[in-house]
Each structure stands twice: as C-alpha cells, then as structure tokens.
Amino acid sequence: MLLYVIRRLVSGLVLAVLVTLITFLLLAPSFDGIVSNRIGIGVTSEAVRALKADMGLDRPVLVQYLDWLSDAVRGDLGVSFFSGEAVGHTVGQHLGVTLSIVVVTLLLTVAVSVTLGVLAASRGGAVDRITQAASLTGHLVPNLLIAIALVYLLAIRLKLLPATGFTPVTEDPAAWARSITIPVIALLVASVAGLTAQVRGTMIDELRKDYVRTLRTRGISTRAVVLRHALRNAAGPALTVLSFEFVALLGGALIVEKVFAIPGFGSYAFDASLQGDVPVIMGITLFAVLLVVTINLAVDLVNGWLNPKARIF
Amino acid sequence: MSISPRPLQRRSRILTATAAAALLMTAACGGGSDSPDASPSAEKLAIAIQAPPSSFEVTRLDGGQAAYVWASVYDTLLYTDEKGQIQPNAAESYTYSEDRKTLTFKLRAGMAFSSGAPVNAAAAKASLDAVRTTPGLGQSNLASIDSVEAADDLTVVVKLKEPDDSLVPYLAGGSSAIADPAAMKQPDAATNPVASGPYTLDKGATVSGSSYTLKKREDYWNAAAYPFETIQVKVMPDRAAVVNALRAGELNAGSVDSSQVETLKSAGLRIEQIKASSVATLFLADREGDKLEPLGDLKVRQAINMAFDRAKLVQTVLRGTGMPTAQLFNPKGRAYDAALDELYPYDPAAAKKLLAEAGYAQGFEVTMPSFVTTKPLEPVIAQSLADIGVKVTWESVPLQQQFTALGSAKYPMYFGIYGLDHDPLLVDTYTAPGTPTNPFKSADPELTKLIGDADKAGDPAEADEAYKKINQFFVKNAWFAPVMDIGMSWVTAKGITYLGDGSSAAISIRYFGTSD
Numbered sequence: 101m102l103l104y105v106i107r108r109l110v111s112g113l114v115l116a117v118l119v120t121l122i123t124f125l126l127l128a129p130s131f132d133g134i135v136s137n138r139i140g141i142g143v144t145s146e147a148v149r150a151l152k153a154d155m156g157l158d159r160p161v162l163v164q165y166l167d168w169l170s171d172a173v174r175g176d177l178g179v180s181f182f183s184g185e186a187v188g189h190t191v192g193q194h195l196g197v198t199l200s201i202v203v204v205t206l207l208l209t210v211a212v213s214v215t216l217g218v219l220a221a222s223r224g225g226a227v228d229r230i231t232q233a234a235s236l237t238g239h240l241v242p243n244l245l246i247a248i249a250l251v252y253l254l255a256i257r258l259k260l261l262p263a264t265g266f267t268p269v270t271e272d273p274a275a276w277a278r279s280i281t282i283p284v285i286a287l288l289v290a291s292v293a294g295l296t297a298q299v300r301g302t303m304i305d306e307l308r309k310d311y312v313r314t315l316r317t318r319g320i321s322t323r324a325v326v327l328r329h330a331l332r333n334a335a336g337p338a339l340t341v342l343s344f345e346f347v348a349l350l351g352g353a354l355i356v357e358k359v360f361a362i363p364g365f366g367s368y369a370f371d372a373s374l375q376g377d378v379p380v381i382m383g384i385t386l387f388a389v390l391l392v393v394t395i396n397l398a399v400d401l402v403n404g405w406l407n408p409k410a411r412i413f
Numbered sequence: 414m415s416i417s418p419r420p421l422q423r424r425s426r427i428l429t430a431t432a433a434a435a436l437l438m439t440a441a442c443g444g445g446s447d448s449p450d451a452s453p454s455a456e457k458l459a460i461a462i463q464a465p466p467s468s469f470e471v472t473r474l475d476g477g478q479a480a481y482v483w484a485s486v487y488d489t490l491l492y493t494d495e496k497g498q499i500q501p502n503a504a505e506s507y508t509y510s511e512d513r514k515t516l517t518f519k520l521r522a523g524m525a526f527s528s529g530a531p532v533n534a535a536a537a538k539a540s541l542d543a544v545r546t547t548p549g550l551g552q553s554n555l556a557s558i559d560s561v562e563a564a565d566d567l568t569v570v571v572k573l574k575e576p577d578d579s580l581v582p583y584l585a586g587g588s589s590a591i592a593d594p595a596a597m598k599q600p601d602a603a604t605n606p607v608a609s610g611p612y613t614l615d616k617g618a619t620v621s622g623s624s625y626t627l628k629k630r631e632d633y634w635n636a637a638a639y640p641f642e643t644i645q646v647k648v649m650p651d652r653a654a655v656v657n658a659l660r661a662g663e664l665n666a667g668s669v670d671s672s673q674v675e676t677l678k679s680a681g682l683r684i685e686q687i688k689a690s691s692v693a694t695l696f697l698a699d700r701e702g703d704k705l706e707p708l709g710d711l712k713v714r715q716a717i718n719m720a721f722d723r724a725k726l727v728q729t730v731l732r733g734t735g736m737p738t739a740q741l742f743n744p745k746g747r748a749y750d751a752a753l754d755e756l757y758p759y760d761p762a763a764a765k766k767l768l769a770e771a772g773y774a775q776g777f778e779v780t781m782p783s784f785v786t787t788k789p790l791e792p793v794i795a796q797s798l799a800d801i802g803v804k805v806t807w808e809s810v811p812l813q814q815q816f817t818a819l820g821s822a823k824y825p826m827y828f829g830i831y832g833l834d835h836d837p838l839l840v841d842t843y844t845a846p847g848t849p850t851n852p853f854k855s856a857d858p859e860l861t862k863l864i865g866d867a868d869k870a871g872d873p874a875e876a877d878e879a880y881k882k883i884n885q886f887f888v889k890n891a892w893f894a895p896v897m898d899i900g901m902s903w904v905t906a907k908g909i910t911y912l913g914d915g916s917s918a919a920i921s922i923r924y925f926g927t928s929d
Contacts, residue, residue, distance in 0.1 A: 136816030136849075138467075140475065143553040144847045145820060151548035184468035184603020185621055193620075248653070256660045263661035264654050265624070265647070361461075361649040361658070363623035371464075371650075376813035 112393030134376035178379035187383035198365035209291040217299025238293025247286035264361040302334035343399040458641040461649040461667040469606035472547035474587030480920035485612040487590035497916035513576035520567040526593040534563035539594040554583040576868040582835040665906035671734035687915040689898030699825030714891030716767035718757035734900040743833040745916040748880035764801040776802020783807035819849035834918040836880040
C-alpha cells in the first residue's frame with residue numbers, strides 16, 4: 101500500500117507540473133494586458149513595455165516557467181503582482197478560511213444526509229416521501245436566496261449573527277462559529293440535498309440484495325443489517341460524491357464568499373483571475389491540484405478500507 | 414444607481430468604471446423597515462470599499478477607493494479638499510516661478526514618520542524620485558519633472574521640463590506620498606507602510622485583502638481634521654453585502670446602489686446623493702477615419718451625439734442618480750459649461766439627416782469591445798445607435814485585456830465609464846497620445862495651443878478659461894459622445910456625515926465627519 105501511495109503522490113506531482121505549465125502557457129499571451137492592467141489607463145505603450153521588462157515578463161515563457169518552478173520546489177511561490185504579498189502565505193490564508201467553512205459543511209452534510217438517506221431507504225413510506233420532497237426542494241432553491249433570507253432574519257432582524265465578515269477560529273472560536281453559521285447553512289442545503297438522494301438510492305439497492313436477505317434469515321437485527329452491512333457497502337459511492345462535492349465547494353463557495361464578504365479561496369482565485377495576477381494564479385493552481393490529488397487519494401484509501409473489493413492497491 | 418468615489422489619478426478611472434458597472438449589475442436584496450444598530454461608535458468609522466489596495470509602496474499607490482487606506486497612512490504634499498480645491502498638506506505652501514518651470518514646496522516643520530524619523534525635504538525627494546523613476550502610473554503622472562532637489566531641510570524644489578498644469582493636481586494625490594526612505598528599501602515595503610499620515614496600519618488587526626484597521630496617531634500635526642480614533646476599511650465587492658452590513662450596523666458608511674436608497678433611508682440611515690462622480694461616454698476615437706471611415710466626418714460624430722435620449726436614460730437606467738450630459742467634465746468644475754449640453758438634443762431624425770449628408774444614409778456597422786464592466790449599459794447604447802442606423806457588434810474582451818485592447822487602436826469606437834477628476838487631469842488623460850483613452854493619437858493645433866495656454870497660465874482664471882475652451886473644443890468637434898454622468902449615494906449611520914458634495918473627485922477619510 102505504501103508503494104501505491106508513493107506512486108499516487110509522484111503522479112500527483114507530475115500532474116501538478118503539467119497543470120501549472122499549461123496554466124502558465126495559457127496566461128502568457130495575456131502578459132501585455134496584465135502589465136497594462138497593473139499600470140492603469142492613460143499611459144503609453146512605452147511605459148507598458150518598461151514595466152513588462154521590470155517585471156521580467158519579457159523573457160522567454162519557458163525560462164519564466166522554469167524559474168517559477170525551481171522557486172516553487174524550494175517553497176517560494178513569489179509575490180503578488182498587485183499587493184506585493186508572499187503568495188504562499190496568502191494562498192494558505194485564504195484556503196484556510198474556505199476549508200474551515202467547507203469542512204464544517206461536509207461534516208454536517210455527512211451527518212444529516214446519512215441519517216436522512218438511511219431512514220428514507222430503510223423505513224420507506226411517509227419518511228421516504230418527505231425526505232425526497234425535501235431533497236428536491238433543496239436542489240431547487242438557490243444558495244443565494246437561502247443566504248439572503250437567513251441574513252435578513254438572523255442578522256438584520258434578530259441580530260443573532262453577523263451579516264458579513266469572518267473571524268479566524270484561532271482568534272475567537274465562538275465568533276468564528278457565529279461568522280460561518282449562515283454561510284454553512286447556505287452551502288449545506290444543496291450539499292445535503294445531493295448526498296441524501298445518493299445515500300437513499302444506494303441504500304435501497306443494497307437492502308434489496310441477496311446478502312441482506314441472508315443476514316436477516318440468520319436473525320441479525322435490522323439495525324445491524326442496515327448500519328453495519330448495507331451502509332458500509334453504500335458508503336463507497338457516497339464518498340465519491342462527497343469528494344466531488346468537496347472539490348466543487350472549494351471554488352463553488354465563491355458566491356457565498358462574495359455575499360458574506362468572506363476572504364476565502366474562491367473569491368481570492370476569482371479576483372486574481374480578473375486582475376491577471378500571475379504568481380497568485382500559479383500558486384492557487386498548484387495548491388488546488390495538490391489538494392485534489394490528496395483528496396482523491398484519501399477517498400481511494402478510505403474506499404479500500406470500507407470495501408476490500410474496491411481496493412486498487 | 415450610484416458609484417464608488419473616484420480617483421485622483423488616471424489609473425483608477427477604470428477601477429471606477431469597474432465599480433460603476435458592478436453597481437449596475439448588482440442585484441438588490443431584501444426590504445423592510447427595521448432599524449439598524451446605532452453606529453458602532455463615532456470613535457470608529459467602519460467603511461466598505463469594493464477592491465483592496467494594491468501594494469503600499471509609494472510607487473504603486475493607486476487611486477479609487479483603495480485611497481481610503483493608503484491616503485490615511487501617507488501624507489501627500491498637497492491634498493484636495495471636499496470642495497475640490499487643492500490645499501497645502503505636508504507642504505505648508507507651494508509657489509511657481511515666473512516661467513512656471515520651477516515649483517517650490519515648503520514642508521511643515523516638526524512632522525515625523527511613524528518610525529520616529531523626521532519628515533524632511535530629503536525624504537520627500539527620495540519618494541518623488543522613486544515614483545518618477547519606477548515604471549508605472551506615477552512615473553507617467555510626473556513625466557514633466559526634470560529634477561527634484563532638497564534645497565534645505567524643509568524646501569523641495571521641483572524643476573520641470575516644460576510647464577505642466579496637471580502636475581499640481583497629480584501632486585495632490587498618491588504621486589506625492591512621502592514614505593520613510595529607510596522603510597522604502599525594506600523587503601516588506603509592499604505590506605508595511607512607514608509614513609507620516611494621520612493613521613498607522615494596525616497589522617495585527619488587519620487581514621490583507623479583506624479588512625484594514627487604521628489607528629489614529631495622536632502626534633499627527635493635523636489630528637483635529639480626523640475625528641475618528643479607528644478606521645476599519647472592509648473590502649466588500651458585493652453591494653448586497655454592503656447593504657446588509659449597513660443594516661446590521663457592521664458598517665457606518667458605504668456607497669450603495671440607488672435601488673437600495675429608499676430601503677436604507679427607511680431603516681434610519683442618512684443618505685447623501687452625489688449627482689455626478691463618473692461619466693459614461695462613447696469614445697469616437699478614430700477621428701481621422703483611418704479604421705472606420707465614417708468617424709472621420711464631423712457630421713457623423715455629431716449624429717452619434719444626437720442619438721441618445723440622455724434624460725430618459727438617466728431616469729430609466731440610473732433611477733435618477735445621475736445627470737444627462739454631453740461633456741466629460743465635472744458639472745461642479747470650472748470647465749463645465751451648461752450651454753454645451755444643449756448642443757446635441759435627442760433627435761434621431763436630425764441625426765439620420767446628418768448621416769445622409771455625410772454619405773451614410775444607410776448607416777454603417779461598427780465592432781465595439783464589450784467589457785464585463787460596461788455590459789449592463791451596452792443594450793441601451795446599441796439600441797440608441799441602431800435607431801439612427803449604426804449597427805453595433807459587441808466583441809467580448811476579458812477585463813485584464815481591456816487596456817491593451819483599447820490602446821492597440823483596434824477599436825475605432827468604444828464605450829466606457831470613467832471617473833471625473835480635476836480639469837487638468839481629465840484633459841491630460843483624454844489627450845495623451847497612444848494611450849487607451851486616445852489610441853489613435855488624435856491631435857489638433859487648436860487643442861495643442863489651448864493646452865499650452867493652460868499650462869503656462871499663471872493666473873488660475875486664465876487657466877480656467879483655457880479649460881472651458883478645451884471643453885468646447887471636445888464637444889463642438891464631437892471627439893466623444895458623453896451620455897450621462899453617473900452619481901453615487903453615500904449612506905452613513907447616525908453620528909457620521911459624508912462631507913463631499915461631488916465637487917471633489919478625490920478619495921479621503923477626511924471627507925467624513927461626525928455629527929449629533
């Protein structure tokens with residue numbers, strides 16, 4: 101297994117090099133625009149050329165990329181073209197903000213979805229119909245609408261929670277919890293709706309299988325059949341959906357981050373892309389690739405642990 | 414609708430444009446008659462801006478709302494007051510020589526940087542030299558400077574290559590910010606400003622890119638002009654977030670979309686409406702008709718000016734938060750001439766007739782760049798032009814390519830929203846050849862003479878007269894087709910007042926005061 105993990109990590113690094121190279125090559129034609137964007141309107145093309153040279157963007161593209169890569173390998177991701185801040189530090193800072201929201205959202209998603217999905221699949225009847233209706237509604241109602249309604253009610257009317265902003269957990273855990281409550285609920289609804297439907301569907305499939313009937317005939321309690329056997333087998337696909345959800349939320353939290361003025365990864369990436377902040381875009385790309393590789397690896401490992409038949413190592 | 418305050422410097426006009434368009438695009442949120450908390454405290458000003466400041470290096474201080482942060486930390490030689498007048502600041506006086514080629518500043522005695530080092534002529538020279546020798550906007554702004562000398566401890570002498578009337582307004586902005594020379598050389602100069610302004614950046618309470626906390630310096634020479642002990646500048650690109658934060662009492666000042674004004678007014682907040690802070694204009698840039706032959710004909714450019722029902726657009730698109738205009742200058746400025754707004758009344762029939770006289774009875778087609786910032790207004794612009802026979806095809810251009818696309822002279826006509834500013838700076842911006850605001854390098858002997866007259870005028874009244882004539886030149890020759898001035902709505906909580914009335918284009922914490 102260790103060899104498998106090492107192999108996956110090495111292929112992840114190769115992937116990171118390829119993706120960052122492609123990103124850099126895609127950005128290269130925009131360098132003139134990026135320099136103009138930094139220098140502003142009302143200046144001549146000579147001034148743009150001078151700044152381009154000053155920023156080192158007039159060198160051959162591959163030389164620039166290799167410079168970036170060799171610095172990145174040594175842990176130096178450069179500084180932002182616009183703010184002058186160290187990219188490694190700021191990417192980590194913004195990623196931390198989003199992760200603190202996304203991880204809480206996913207943990208709650210798992211808790212709520214598994215409970216609802218299992219109940220709906222095992223009990224059927226009214227519980228199932230209500231769960232399905234709730235899941236469909238969750239899919240249909242836009243996150244933004246939920247966020248707006250919650251802000252109005254909880255922040256503006258009742259003044260229980262802040263309407264905007266973010267407090268780091270290290271600074272004040274209680275204030276952190278208050279600051280992420282509405283964003284988490286806004287993200288949670290769609291997330292729960294998706295995963296609940298998934299868990300319900302796979303659980304129904306599992307509960308119809310022969311091994312479940314066999315277990316029941318041997319006198320195993322329904323509770324044990326559902327939780328220890330069927331759920332374990334149904335967890336694989338749900339975990340895969342969850343990993344997609346995790347990756348989607350990293351970028352997808354953008355709207356929620358904007359509406360709540362949260363300095364997260366999504367809005368940071370969005371702003372850097374609009375500005376053409378090459379070092380920041382490269383740093384974000386690298387972090388994102390490594391994160392996705394790590395998550396996929398973790399999901400494969402957990403899947404293998406849950407279901408030996410699914411082991412690919 | 415409303416718009417964020419605009420910059421003193423050229424670069425930030427596009428930031429203003431971005432802000433304006435963002436406001437146009439932003440959806441409204443909620444309603445109600447709830448009352449927000451009282452302002453956090455008159456001791457504290459909590460204000461929202463749409464984009465974070467860039468680097469804190471003196472060579473990189475841009476305009477736009479970011480100036481709420483850096484202009485609170487830095488002292489500039491001069492500043493623009495809320496009435497739009499340039500006033501002494503770190504320099505207690507400035508004088509021009511007879512030939513207007515030497516500008517002498519006398520610094521205030523006793524000023525100190527937050528590091529404790531004295532502010533003197535050598536420091537001012539070091540900052541000015543850094544700005545004018547570093548590629549960037551500041552270098553462009555100070556291009557007319559030949560040399561800077563520290564004549565004595567408190568006297569800075571600036572020698573000009575040629576008289577330049579735009580220099581003093583530029584020196585009332587970020588181009589004349591004074592940094593501690595020792596700190597300028599430090600590797601953390603971009604994030605750790607050491608300056609002599611009324612506030613210092615509280616790095617411990619600041620989350621870069623998100624929230625900036627500024628603490629007042631009690632030893633500041635003009636502390637009385639700054640009533641707030643603490644300033645918190647929060648970055649909120651989303652206008653709905655600003656409205657929510659104002660209603661929840663998390664902010665006590667912010668500019669909002671005009672659609673939100675009534676809701677906020679009923680929530681007990683104070684509203685100050687500025688009728689003009691930026692101008693939405695069509696650049697008829699190819700005035701020789703090199704790329705688009707029809708534009709070389711004055712009659713065609715005049716016809717385009719007559720295609721817009723400006724008053725109706727202000728009411729329908731801006732909900733009244735703006736003004737119809739046919740000129741680029743600030744209605745509260747001295748170059749503005751109300752009579753010029755009457756020159757091109759809305760008259761599609763007359764416009765078609767002018768086109769026919771110019772030989773374009775069937776109209777013509779034009780491709781214009783579409784930016785995310787101008788998209789909301791593009792349909793009404795295209796429709797107005799289509800009504801007189803000018804068919805527009807929009808070509809999408811990414812925001813980061815906007816200046817390159819415009820500066821490359823690819824587009825003979827384009828639409829943009831640009832911040833209002835001091836008259837000399839507007840003239841400088843709109844006439845500088847080879848820039849995104851004059852890509853076809855339009856020039857005219859009459860205009861050159863008028864600009865020269867303004868540069869050499871020793872008497873401000875003479876300069877004002879020259880700018881008035883430059884304005885007339887632009888309008889009569891239809892170099893542009895301005896459509897409307899876009900205003901802004903400032904919202905403040907109880908205890909806070911916004912002192913500006915639109916006369917000044919500058920961005921400053923100084924424009925906020927306290928009240929009962």
